[in-house]
Amino acid sequence: PIAPLAKGSAGNSSNPKMTPKKLNQAAPVEPPKPVLSGRTGLTSAQLRALTSVFATADLDLNGLVDFDELHLLLTEMGYMPSETDVQTLMNYLDHSGDGMITMDKMLSPPMMEMV
Numbered sequence: 001p002i003a004p005l006a007k008g009s010a011g012n013s014s015n016p017k018m019t020p021k022k023l024n025q026a027a028p029v030e031p032p033k034p035v036l037s038g039r040t041g042l043t044s045a046q047l048r049a050l051t052s053v054f055a056t057a058d059l060d061l062n063g064l065v066d067f068d069e070l071h072l073l074l075t076e077m078g079y080m081p082s083e084t085d086v087q088t089l090m091n092y093l094d095h096s097g098d099g100m101i102t103m104d105k106m107l108s109p110p111m112m113e114m115v
Helices: 044-057 067-076 083-093 109-114
Strands: none
Touching: 044 067, 067 083
16 A cells, blocks of 8 residues: 655755756747748748749649639639730739749739739
């Protein structure tokens, strides 16, 4: 049989073996601030996400996103864009007017205003 504890022995500060130890409490540490890309002002995580979206849209892996690829991307993201919607977005992102979006165009100032 287990002997009962003597009255007042549990948690008694006069008994050094029973005194709970305080944990070392360090000052709170702030999480690191996101590193911004100098050219775009995006964090590295945002830049990776945008690069991933571009790669997903570039179905033929030619480094360009055309009208059909952009339309499909928007549809797969849950939007139901009209052809006019897609053309408006293409016109906004395609500065050269060649009907193609490159990653550089995606990182251009007009696009960064949308982010």
